[in-house]
Amino acid sequence: MKFRYAIVTTTLLACPVTAQAxxxxxxxxxxxxxxxxxxxxxxSGSAAIASDYRFRGISQSDKEMAVQGGITVAHxxxxxxxxxxxxxxxxxxxxxxxxxxxxxxxxxxxxxxxxTLDVGLTWYMYPGGADxxxxxxxxxxxxxxxxxxxxxxxxxxxxxxxxIGRWYNTGADAVAGVYTDPGDKDDNxxxxxxxxxxxxxxxxxxxxxxxxxWGQNGLGPNATAVSxxxxxxxxxxxxxxxYRNLIFNVSYVDTDISNRExxxxxPSFSKGQDGTGNIAGGAVVVSLTAAF
Numbered sequence: 001m002k003f004r005y006a007i008v009t010t011t012l013l014a015c016p017v018t019a020q021a022x023x024x025x026x027x028x029x030x031x032x033x034x035x036x037x038x039x040x041x042x043x044s045g046s047a048a049i050a051s052d053y054r055f056r057g058i059s060q061s062d063k064e065m066a067v068q069g070g071i072t073v074a075h076x077x078x079x080x081x082x083x084x085x086x087x088x089x090x091x092x093x094x095x096x097x098x099x100x101x102x103x104x105x106x107x108x109x110x111x112x113x114x115x116t117l118d119v120g121l122t123w124y125m126y127p128g129g130a131d132x133x134x135x136x137x138x139x140x141x142x143x144x145x146x147x148x149x150x151x152x153x154x155x156x157x158x159x160x161x162x163x164i165g166r167w168y169n170t171g172a173d174a175v176a177g178v179y180t181d182p183g184d185k186d187d188n189x190x191x192x193x194x195x196x197x198x199x200x201x202x203x204x205x206x207x208x209x210x211x212x213x214w215g216q217n218g219l220g221p222n223a224t225a226v227s228x229x230x231x232x233x234x235x236x237x238x239x240x241x242x243y244r245n246l247i248f249n250v251s252y253v254d255t256d257i258s259n260r261e262x263x264x265x266x267p268s269f270s271k272g273q274d275g276t277g278n279i280a281g282g283a284v285v286v287s288l289t290a291a292f
Contacts, residue, residue: 039076057234097129
């Protein structure tokens with residue numbers, strides 16, 4: 001079962017642009033040609049360990065520990081590309097894949113000194129799993145800062161694809177392997193907002209998130225889903241504590257998917273697929289990230 005929503009190699013080819021300026025001849029001597037060095041791409045990345053991998057509020061690691069990491073290559077002109085990876089629950093979910101690999105590419109444009117627009121696409125991949133589980137999702141987000149506060153509004157839209165279609169009406173159908181509507185395609189829309197507030201004189205940054213999903217209302221091929229109940233809210237409240245290149249985060253993550261509402265998705269939508277634990281229930285998630 002997949003609720004979100006990378007190892008393939010991503011390379012960003014930066015095209016260097018050479019600017020030349022010719023000086024005025026002096027004393028009948030030819031001016032030297034001055035060459036300005038082209039912008040140099042930057043490489044950044046991170047490695048993290050978390051008590052749970054939550055994607056839009058829903059556990060992807062069966063409420064177990066996750067090891068994650070990513071790397072991004074960015075050009076001074078705004079283009080960037082990267083990969084990100086995490087372990088998954090395995091044992092049949094996500095088509096049997098034990099890993100998620102995200103291929104990411106996009107463009108950042110500075111609209112003002114304190115505002116940035118970011119547009120791109122994420123390709124969610126599940127190597128080693130069954131077919132028809134990968135899907136693509138374009139996104140856009142606008143980030144603004146004022147003093148110690150940072151606000152971000154984002155939207156992601158995955159167009160009609162089989163991976164997020166409603167192939168199974170119920171979780172029992174998925175376990176039995178009986179397709180209700182094989183080949184069905186659906187889309188998914190996600191609207192979200194983030195807020196961060198750096199607390200002056202401390203290494204602490206308070207953080208908040210809220211998002212809303214609209215999607216398939218069921219399970220896709222191999223019990224995949226991005227919006228398993230059709231539409232739902234997710235949110236989180238937490239804080240980062242930063243020390244040099246280390247970030248320690250504690251957050252409470254939750255959704256409005258109740259046990260009763262998720263009944264028709266079981267046993268696929270439960271911890272250990274035993275039908276008793278809602279993997280969209282509230283939980284405290286702890287993580288430690290090293291940035292480089």
